[in-house]
Amino acid sequence: MTIGILTSGGDCPGLNAVIRGAVIKGDRIHHESFVGIKDGWRGLVEDDIEPLPRYDVRGLSRLGGTILGTSRTNPFDHGGAARVREVMAGHEMTGLIAIGGEGTLTAARRLSDEGIPVVGVPKTIDNDLSATDYTFGFDTAVSIATESIDRLRTTAESHHRCMVVEVMGRHVGWIALHAGVASGAHAILIPEVDVSLAQICEWVEMARDRGRAPVVVVAEGFVPDGAEHVHAPRGLDAFGRPRLGGIGERLAPAIEEQTGIETRSATLGHLQRGGVPSAYDRVLATRFGTAAVDAVVDKQWGSMVSLIGTDIESVDLHSATTVLKTVPRERWDEAAILFG
Ligand SMILES: Nc1ncnc2c1ncn2[C@@H]1O[C@H](COP(=O)(O)OP(=O)(O)O)[C@@H](O)[C@H]1O
Numbered sequence: 001m002t003i004g005i006l007t008s009g010g011d012c013p014g015l016n017a018v019i020r021g022a023v024i025k026g027d028r029i030h031h032e033s034f035v036g037i038k039d040g041w042r043g044l045v046e047d048d049i050e051p052l053p054r055y056d057v058r059g060l061s062r063l064g065g066t067i068l069g070t071s072r073t074n075p076f077d078h079g080g081a082a083r084v085r086e087v088m089a090g091h092e093m094t095g096l097i098a099i100g101g102e103g104t105l106t107a108a109r110r111l112s113d114e115g116i117p118v119v120g121v122p123k124t125i126d127n128d129l130s131a132t133d134y135t136f137g138f139d140t141a142v143s144i145a146t147e148s149i150d151r152l153r154t155t156a157e158s159h160h161r162c163m164v165v166e167v168m169g170r171h172v173g174w175i176a177l178h179a180g181v182a183s184g185a186h187a188i189l190i191p192e193v194d195v196s197l198a199q200i201c202e203w204v205e206m207a208r209d210r211g212r213a214p215v216v217v218v219a220e221g222f223v224p225d226g227a228e229h230v231h232a233p234r235g236l237d238a239f240g241r242p243r244l245g246g247i248g249e250r251l252a253p254a255i256e257e258q259t260g261i262e263t264r265s266a267t268l269g270h271l272q273r274g275g276v277p278s279a280y281d282r283v284l285a286t287r288f289g290t291a292a293v294d295a296v297v298d299k300q301w302g303s304m305v306s307l308i309g310t311d312i313e314s315v316d317l318h319s320a321t322t323v324l325k326t327v328p329r330e331r332w333d334e335a336a337i338l339f340g
């Protein structure tokens with residue numbers, strides 16, 4: 001039996017630890033061999049595939065990024081299930097492990113519906129997958145964002161400035177909420193909650209009046225009061241979705257104009273996805289990898305490994321891809337008591 005592995009969508013700290021966990025357990029316990037598919041679905045439909053022996057995954061759990069590469073290629077634009085079946089047969093692949101976020105897992109679910117033997121592994125820094133309590137990548141992204149906000153605070157304090165920090169998260173505010181609470185932000189702005197500019201400025205002035213340098217954490221998907229759409233001046237990605245980012249740059253001058261407080265903005269961007277995974281993410285990713293290979297051996301096609309409480313369980317890919325996990329209003333309300 002040969003098992004194919006691919007990583008797709010935005011890269012995420014911990015992807016390599018999943019690959020290592022799957023290959024070592026598959027080799028040692030199930031005596032399976034592996035092939036690595038390059039750049040997600042692109043490598044599968046273009047037949048860019050190489051053997052992935054056990055010695056290639058040594059020492060990988062601490063390495064950021066993905067040794068297999070990734071892309072946002074849509075397999076259904078390149079022959080869909082028929083092409084995937086043909087390429088898999090050419091490599092005598094009897095099962096596929098697809099590691100990705102809600103987009104990749106939707107593609108995996110559609111392929112599974114058409115008979116492709118696939119098991120999903122959830123990854124995302126955004127924490128937007130509803131069928132798992134957490135995914136690897138989120139803890140690392142929150143840690144990087146928190147440390148960055150701590151650093152921005154010391155420079156803001158020295159200059160008596162307000163600092164607007166933009167973090168990732170696409171259409172959800174989990175990174176903003178967690179990093180904002182961890183760093184003691186004076187306002188946290190997320191896509192799930194409407195907040196007016198007047199309210200933001202009130203929090204900024206409250207912090208300033210206590211002698212603090214106000215810190216506003218804004219998620220890239222936050223929609224400002226009065227705007228109809230999310231701020232996305234960078235065009236569309238390969239799948240026709242808006243590339244987010246830039247809301248911090250837009251908010252900073254508005255806050256400065258309303259409050260008279262000198263305001264700067266910093267966008268953390270891809271720094272949040274780079275570098276070594278946290279210990280928590282390495283452990284979770286390794287557990288996902290070993291569970292995924294078990295699911296393949298058990299032929300649990302169309303399933304996804306998932307963290308429920310502290311256990312790794314198997315859930316249906318359908319349930320994993322239907323609802324985006326957004327921040328509940330009460331979680332933001334809980335944090336908002338400390339704003340200003
Ligand atoms: N509804 C869909 N049907 C089929 N393929 C999809 C769908 N949504 C996303 N994909 C594919 O999966 C790729 C990765 O999805 P994306 O959302 O960019 O990353 P992630 O998997 O990290 O969420 C997309 O570029 C696209 O090719």
Ligand SMILES: O=P(O)(O)OC[C@H]1O[C@](O)(COP(=O)(O)O)[C@@H](O)[C@@H]1O
Nearest residue numbers: 009010101124125126168169170244
């Ligand atoms: O790397 P790109 O293509 O600029 O995409 C940025 C997007 O990727 C993410 O970092 C991760 O999103 P995915 O999990 O959907 O890949 C988002 O937070 C962000 O909006």
Ligand SMILES: [Mg+2]
Nearest residue numbers: 009101102103
């Ligand atoms: Mg996604």
